[in-house]
Structures are given as structure tokens and as C-alpha cells.
Amino acid sequence: MKPFYVTTPIYYVNDIPHIGHAYTTIAADVLNRYHRAVGRDTFFLTGVDEHGQKVEQAARQRGISAKQHCDEMYQPFQELWRRLNIKPSAFIRTTDADHELVVQKAMQRLYDQGLIVKRTYEGWYSTSSERFWMEKDLVDGKDPDTGQTVEWISESNYFFLMSRFKEQLIGHLRTHPTFIRPKSRYNEILGFLNRELDDLCISRPKNRLSWGVELPFDRDYVTYVWFDALLNYVSALGYLKDDSTNLRFWPANFQLMGKDILTTHAVYWITMLFALGLEPPRHIFAHGWWTVEGRKMSKSLKNVVDPHILIDTYGPDIVRYFLLREVPFGQDGDFSHAAIISRINADLGNDLGNALNRSVALAARSFEGKVPAPSGDPTPEDQELANKALAISAKLGTYFDDYDEADETNSKNILQFSSALEEIWTFIRFINKYIDQQAPWQLAKEDKRERLATVLYNCLEALRYAAVMLAPFMPDKSEQLLTIIGLKPTCKEQGDLIPQELMWSTLQQWGGLTSGLIVKQGEILFPRIEPEHIKTLLREILTQAENEDKALKLFMDIFPRYKPGKAQSLIQEIMTPDSVTKTGPPESSSSTSQKMAKSALPGPDRELEYETFARVELRTAEVKSAERVKKSNKLIRLVIDLGDEERQIVAGIGLAYTPEELIGTKIVVVANLKPATLMGVESKGMLLAASDDQDNIYLLQVDPSTPPGLRIK
Ligand code: MSP
Numbered sequence: 083m084k085p086f087y088v089t090t091p092i093y094y095v096n097d098i099p100h101i102g103h104a105y106t107t108i109a110a111d112v113l114n115r116y117h118r119a120v121g122r123d124t125f126f127l128t129g130v131d132e133h134g135q136k137v138e139q140a141a142r143q144r145g146i147s148a149k150q151h152c153d154e155m156y157q158p159f160q161e162l163w164r165r166l167n168i169k170p171s172a173f174i175r176t177t178d179a180d181h182e183l184v185v186q187k188a189m190q191r192l193y194d195q196g197l198i199v200k201r202t203y204e205g206w207y208s209t210s211s212e213r214f215w216m217e218k219d220l221v222d223g224k225d226p227d228t229g230q231t232v233e234w235i236s237e238s239n240y241f242f243l244m245s246r247f248k249e250q251l252i253g254h255l256r257t258h259p260t261f262i263r264p265k266s267r268y269n270e271i272l273g274f275l276n277r278e279l280d281d282l283c284i285s286r287p288k289n290r291l292s293w294g295v296e297l298p299f300d301r302d303y304v305t306y307v308w309f310d311a312l313l314n315y316v317s318a319l320g321y322l323k324d325d326s327t328n329l330r331f332w333p334a335n336f337q338l339m340g341k342d343i344l345t346t347h348a349v350y351w352i353t354m355l356f357a358l359g360l361e362p363p364r365h366i367f368a369h370g371w372w373t374v375e376g377r378k379m380s381k382s383l384k385n386v387v388d389p390h391i392l393i394d395t396y397g398p399d400i401v402r403y404f405l406l407r408e409v410p411f412g413q414d415g416d417f418s419h420a421a422i423i424s425r426i427n428a429d430l431g432n433d434l435g436n437a438l439n440r441s442v443a444l445a446a447r448s449f450e451g452k453v454p455a456p457s458g459d460p461t462p463e464d465q466e467l468a469n470k471a472l473a474i475s476a477k478l479g480t481y482f483d484d485y486d487e488a489d490e491t492n493s494k495n496i497l498q499f500s501s502a503l504e505e506i507w508t509f510i511r512f513i514n515k516y517i518d519q520q521a522p523w524q525l526a527k528e529d530k531r532e533r534l535a536t537v538l539y540n541c542l543e544a545l546r547y548a549a550v551m552l553a554p555f556m557p558d559k560s561e562q563l564l565t566i567i568g569l570k571p572t573c574k575e576q577g578d579l580i581p582q583e584l585m586w587s588t589l590q591q592w593g594g595l596t597s598g599l600i601v602k603q604g605e606i607l608f609p610r611i612e613p614e615h616i617k618t619l620l621r622e623i624l625t626q627a628e629n630e631d632k633a634l635k636l637f638m639d640i641f642p643r644y645k646p647g648k649a650q651s652l653i654q655e656i657m658t659p660d661s662v663t664k665t666g667p668p669e670s671s672s673s674t675s676q677k678m679a680k681s682a683l684p685g686p687d688r689e690l691e692y693e694t695f696a697r698v699e700l701r702t703a704e705v706k707s708a709e710r711v712k713k714s715n716k717l718i719r720l721v722i723d724l725g726d727e728e729r730q731i732v733a734g735i736g737l738a739y740t741p742e743e744l745i746g747t748k749i750v751v752v753a754n755l756k757p758a759t760l761m762g763v764e765s766k767g768m769l770l771a772a773s774d775d776q777d778n779i780y781l782l783q784v785d786p787s788t789p790p791g792l793r794i795k
Contacts, residue, residue, distance in 0.1 A: 086117040086124040087331035089315050091339045092131040092174060095155035096140035099162045100379065101372055101387045101405065101417060106338050108402045109369070109411065109499065111168040113336060115554035116482045118579050120586045125331040127318050128163070129174030130156045134307030135212055138293040148293045152177055162389055166398045167557050169579055174318045176295075176310055184317035185310045186298040188358060189284075191322075193299050197243050197357050198284065200300075206232040212290065240285035240303065247353035248279040254352070254362060260485055260493040262348055264412035267341065267368045271348045282350060284309040312351045316360065334363040335484040336497070344368040364484045367497050370414035379417075387417055395619050396611075399556035400426055406499040406555060419623060420639040423611045429507060430608035434548065437513040438607055441541040442566060444534075445601045448526050453542055453568050454535035455597035464540055467516050468592040471547040474509050475589045478502055478551060499555075506551050513544045542567050543595045546588075553584040560584060563607060568599025613641060613652050621656050625759055629713030654734065657760055699754035700770075700794035701725075702784055708741035714761050720744065720769070724753060725791015732765035738779040748784045750794060 090106045093099065107128055114126035131137075132152040141151035156175055163170065174181060192198045205214040210230035225232055252275050255261055255268065262268035285303040286294060294304030313321075315337065319329045339347055344366070352362045374385045392401045404422045407429070409415030445451055460468070480495040481502040495501065517537075525534040545567055553560035561571045564583055571581035588594050613620055620637070627633035630653075637649050644652070703722040711717035716736045722729055731751065735744075750770045757766045770782040 083122045085331050086122045087334040088113045088126050088336045089334055090128040092129040092311055092314050094136050095130050095132055095152055096136040098158045101389050104389045105405050107168050110338055112554045113482055125171045127172050128170045130159055131311045132175055132177045133294045133310055135291055165393050172318050174314050181317045182295045184322050185295045185313050187322045188313055190298045192357055198240050201241050202238050204236040207235045208232045239283050241281040242284045244282045244353045245279045247356045250356050251352055263367045263496050267344055308346050333361040337363045337366050339368055341368045369411050372415050372417050374417045376416055395616055399559045403555055407503045410500050411497050423640055426611050431610050433510050435608045440517055442601050444522055444538050446603050451601050453597050453599045454539050456536040456539040457532050467540055467544055470509055470512055471544055474505050475551055510548055546595050550584050550589055566602045566605055568601050617656050701753045702788050702790055702792045703749055703751045704790040705744045705747050708744040711761050711763050717761055719763055723790045729766045731767045732760045732763050733769050735779050748786055748788050750782050
């Protein structure tokens with residue numbers, strides 16, 4: 083079998099990774115796992131881009147050396163890949179000595195061939211944004227980005243004669259219509275090549291930028307960061323090492339990247355390969371961008387999705403599944419917690435979880451928890467289930483394989499992860515349909531044991547197929563699924579990526595599951611997500627809402643099954659400062675929110691040690707000022723005098739009291755409560771009030787002569 087090679091872009095270490103980075107890397111990992119499961123020798127490369135201006139600036143801002151910055155900042159990437167079950171074959175850093183040497187050797191080679199030449203460049207240079215601008219782009223003669231002055235400078239630089247390869251590149255595109263995917267991006271690049279193609283400036287004088295690979299033929303310059311970075315795809319394979327150009331994994335089958343860096347790959351990189359006498363990769367795939375709840379992800383909007391929070395909340399496999407399932411690869415997508423939770427509750431819990439639970443329960447009830455042996459000739463329905471399993475597992479290759487031929491008809495499937503998952507789900511839904519049709523509970527009642535055994539065997543075997551097909555996407559969950567149906571996934575050799583039981587070869591014949599295995603009961607593969615399970619996250623999401631109506635809408639988007647009344651009380655509970663820290667089993671969904679809020683407090687019949695009570699710092703306070711929190715009808719912001727200090731607290735008593743009537747009152751507050759932010763306003767403590775079943779609120783007030791700050795004990 084031919085080897086398989088997939089790459090991701092190498093990420094700048096000027097920042098920590100977000101879901102955009104995770105997206106490409108998960109996609110590459112899925113491809114790598116699939117091809118490994120099929121039995122190919124594979125190589126999956128990812129890494130970090132450590133040179134250049136952005137990184138140098140980031141280090142400068144932190145007041146440390148660029149090297150030290152890089153030595154720290156590559157680690158969060160590796161850590162995230164580990165947590166996401168992403169297992170690259172190699173992780174490259176462009177400051178690796180081996181890589182730097184390859185960059186220099188490649189440069190020298192092109193220089194010797196006359197494909198890199200020195201030229202003088204004149205133009206408007208902006209020191210503030212460290213780049214040249216065209217005259218037409220200046221605004222009032224100044225840098226259009228920074229508004230700072232620009233100066234006319236003349237600078238010598240080295241240029242790669244990229245324009246010489248324009249026709250060869252157009253020719254390659256024409257003879258390889260599936261080279262760039264999706265098709266729209268292929269057309270975009272052809273359009274780009276219709277215009278004149280400039281040569282590429284590949285050096286930076288050291289007096290402007292010193293953080294880069296020194297040019298081997300001129301020590302006053304470093305290499306332009308893209309020229310250095312793109313070479314990682316071959317340097318990691320050992321290119322130009324011992325002067326051999328026989329690269330086992332080259333050309334790459336797939337090079338994945340976001341749409342914003344397609345031109346650098348499709349034009350710079352491919353012409354570089356032509357110049358170096360290397361073949362282009364088989365396919366370049368440019369995926370779309372993620373927005374968050376409809377908005378561009380950006381630091382200033384404070385809406386950058388931290389993949390660690392997603393992993394903590396939902397688990398790594400669900401993050402993997404969601405990102406690839408939700409949006410067709412190549413299109414832009416919108417991230418929302420509502421979407422991820424509905425995927426968990428519907429696809430994973432209802433469809434797959436249900437098929438599994440029903441089968442395991444049946445095995446427990448009727449076959450002492452064992453996989454039964456099938457008997458008799460298969461019925462047409464049995465046959466249909468088996469045929470579907472075989473057909474779908476065989477078809478999945480069309481989504482993950484690359485095409486040697488210019489085969490445009492089949493190529494619409496290329497890397498359509500979401501369609502591949504949809505195919506698997508058609509099968510999973512069919513398992514449920516098969517169970518409904520065969521009505522095994524009825525068979526049990528009628529004591530048709532042989533038929534019952536066959537039906538159950540078929541369900542468990544179908545679930546085994548589902549596990550193997552899903553394994554590239556959800557490696558942990560697939561292993562867990564196999565263990566639930568009685569298998570013990572093990573690797574043939576230490577360090578193998580895929581356990582034997584998840585190899586594609588186990589799908590060659592229907593009936594691979596051994597009878598007699600003991601199924602594992604009581605394990606839930608995909609627990610339903612309820613508001614109580616994700617309190618901390620929900621609190622964060624709801625805090626971002628501008629007002630209570632928006633908070634309610636957000637909540638209802640995430641949990642559409644809730645009635646608004648119940649949702650409102652739950653929101654209130656979640657936004658109560660101390661509710662988040664409470665742990666314990668989720669409330670039963672039948673209890674009302676009232677009950678839930680109350681049951682979260684110690685009941686009156688519980689005996690409390692005095693020491694426990696004494697840990698609560700209750701103090702008297704005087705309300706100095708009060709005002710409503712913007713866009714909230716319940717929350718009031720109070721400044722209180724605690725004797726030795728003044729503090730701000732936020733209280734949900736706005737329906738019962740006006741700010742004016744609160745000013746001057748003497749109240750009781752919990753002074754040592756962990757600070758919390760309510761509707762964007764920080765609260766350092768909590769006042770005490772009573773409420774009845776109708777949610778009427780009665781503020782606890784002390785004798786008006788009480789001095790503020792006294793401890794209540
Ligand atoms: N270092 C260069 C790549 C060099 S490859 C030889 C680079 N690095 S980057 O860290 O800025 O970006 C890496 C990738 O993240 C790009 O593929 C980009 O498309 C992707 N994304 C950044 N934000 C994204 C989203 N919001 N959504 C999806 N992908 C996004 O460019």
C-alpha cells in the first residue's frame with residue numbers, strides 16, 4: 083500500500099491555540115488515523131512557526147528574548163494536541179537546527195541556480211507597521227493602518243524568481259482539476275494567476291528584523307518567514323539531509339490549511355517546489371473559518387473560544403466530533419454551545435447511545451450479559467443490516483482518499499468529513515430502526531430465544547462496525563464502545579496508534595464479533611448534558627448577555643426543551659454567586675426549579691457544627707449608594723460601608739425594592755463570599771434576604787442604631 087502523508091500549517095507562537103488551530107489539526111489527525119486503520123504507513127506533520135516579525139514582537143512585548151518566548155510558547159500547542167487525542171508523527175519547530183539547515187541549503191541551491199537574485203527596491207516604508215506601502219494605499223501620505231509617517235527608502239533585498247514558474251503552475255492546475263479543494267478555491271487561484279505574478283522578496287535586512295534564518299550567501303539578511311516556514315513540509319521528512327532527495331512520504335497526499343493562507347501555499351509553495359525540482363502535493367485543501375455565536379472570533383471581542391474549556395466541559399472526542407460534523411469542510415461555520423449540546427443530546431445520546439443501551443440491556447436481561455450466538459439463516463432484514471454495514475464502511479474511503487487521476491466526479495466527496503459522519507449516522511439510525519422492527523422485547527415475551535439471539539447479535543455486531551468507523555473521529559469513545567460490547571482493544575505492538583480491534587480489516591466480513599463475550603452494563607457512553615452539569619460555563623455565557631431577555635434567549639437556544647418559566651429560575655440559580663461551586667449529582671428533571679434552588683441549601687433539619695457556621699463571615703453594613711444594573715430589572719448595585727472598608731455588591735432584589743429606599747438601610751451581608759460577576763458587574767459579597775414561594779423578597783434589616791461592620795455570630 084502506498085504511504086500517506088498529511089500536513090497542517092505550522093502555527094505562529096505569538097499566541098496560544100484556539101479552535102481555529104484545533105480544527106485543522108483534528109481534521110489531519112482523523113485522516114491519519116483512518117489511513118493507519120486501513121493499514122497504510124502514514125506520516126502526519128504539525129508544528130509551530132517560530133520566526134518572523136509577529137513572534138519577535140510578541141517576545142518584545144513580554145520583555146523576553148525571542149528564543150525564550152518560543153521555548154515556552156510551543157508547549158501549549160503540544161499540550162492541546164495531547165488533550166485532544168491528536169497524535170502527530172512529528173512536531174516541527176522552525177528553530178530546530180535541522181530545519182534551519184535545510185532552509186539554508188535550499189536557499190543556496192536556488193541562489194546557485196540563479197533563481198534567487200539581489201535587487202534594489204524603493205518604496206514608502208512605515209516603521210510603525212514594518213512594511214512597504216504602495217503610494218495609492220497611503221492615507222494623507224501616511225500609513226493607512228497606523229496613521230504614522232512613512233519614509234521613502236531604497237533597500238536591497240533578495241528575490242525568488244517566482245514569476246518564471248507562473249505558466250508551469252497554471253499548467254499544473256489545468257491538468258489537475260482536483261489539486262485545490264474546494265472547487266471555488268481552485269477557481270480563485272486560477273483567477274489570481276490571470277494577473278501578473280511578481281517575484282517574491284524572500285529576505286529581510288537584519289537591521290529591520292533579526293529573528294530569522296540567516297541567508298547562507300549574505301549574513302546581513304535573514305529569510306522571509308514564509309519562505310522558511312513552507313519548507314517545513316519537506317525538512318521534517320529529511321529533505322537535503324545527506325544530500326538525498328528521495329523523500330519517502332513526498333508528495334503529501336493532503337496539505338490542509340485555512341482559506342486565508344491558501345495563496346501562500348498554492349502559489350509561493352508550489353513554485354518553490356518547482357524550482358527545487360520536487361513534485362507538488364496531491365491536494366491542497368483550504369477550509370473555512372469559525373465565527374463564534376455569529377461574530378468574528380477576536381481578542382478585542384473577548385470571544386476567542388478556548389479549546390481547553392470545551393474539553394473540560396464536553397470531553398475531547400465530542401469537540402473533535404462537533405467541529406467536523408457541524409460544518410462542511412471548506413465552508414465557514416459558527417460555533418455555539420447550543421449547537422454542540424444539541425449534537426451531544428441528539429446524535430450521540432439519542433441515536434448512538436440509545437442503540438447501545440437497548441442492546442446492552444437486552445443482553446443483560448435475556449443472555450446473562452453475554453453476546454449471544456446467532457443461528458438460522460439471515461432474514462432479508464438481517465441481510466440488509468449487514469449489507470449496509472459493509473457498503474458504508476467501504477464507501478468511507480471516498481471521503482478520505484486522494485485521487486491519482488483527474489477524477490472530478492468522485493472528487494466532490496474529498497474530505498467531506500461531515501458527509502462521512504452523516505453516512506455513519508444513517509447506519510446508526512438504521513440499527514435503531516432494525517431494533518424497532520424486530521421488536522426483541524416481544525420476541526423475549528414469546529420466548530423465541532433463537533431469533534432473539536440472532537437479532538441481538540446483529541445489533542451488537544452493527545455497533546462494532548459503528549465503533550470502527552467512528553474511531554478516527556472519536557478514538558476514546560470508540561474504544562469505550564468496544565469495551566461495552568465485551569471486547570478488549572489492544573495494540574499489537576507498543577506504540578501502535580490503532581488497537582487491532584479498530585483496524586479496518588476487522589470489517590471485511592460481517593460476523594466478526596465473538597459470541598460469549600461479556601457486555602459491560604451501566605456505562606453511559608454519552609451522558610445527556612443538562613444545565614446543572616455545566617453551571618460554570620453557563621454562568622460565563624449568560625454573563626455576556628446584555629440583559630435578562632437576552633440571557634433567557636441564550637439559555638433557551640442551548641436547552642430548547644425547557645419552559646421559559648423554569649429556564650428563568652434556573653438562570654437565577656446559576657447566576658447566584660455560590661451556586662457554581664456546588665457539586666453533586668444533577669437534580670432529577672422532574673423537580674421544579676424552586677425545589678432545586680432550595681434543595682441546594684442545607685435543609686432545616688440538618689445539624690450544623692458551630693465551627694462550620696463560624697466560617698461564614700456575617701457582618702452588618704450600611705448601604706451608602708444604590709443604583710440599578712443597566713438592562714436588568716432585578717439587579718441592584720450597592721456600595722456598602724463595612725466599618726473598615728467600602729465595597730460593591732450586587733443583589734437580585736430590584737423587583738421588590740427601589741435603589742432609593744435602600745440607601746441608608748442597615749443590612750446583613752456575607753462578607754467572605756468569593757467575588758462573582760453578575761451581568762458584567764462584580765459583586766464582593768452577598769446581602770441576606772428571605773423569599774417566599776411566590777418569589778416575594780424581604781430584606782433582612784438590623785436595628786438602625788447598629789454600627790456597620792459588626793460580626794454577627
Ligand atoms: N504560520 C502561518 C502558517 C505557516 S504554514 C507554512 C500561520 N499561522 S497562524 O497561526 O496565524 O494560523 C494558522 C491557521 O489557523 C491558518 O490555517 C488559519 O486559517 C487558521 N485559523 C485562524 N483563525 C481561524 C478561525 N477563526 N477559524 C478557522 N481557522 C482559523 O498563518
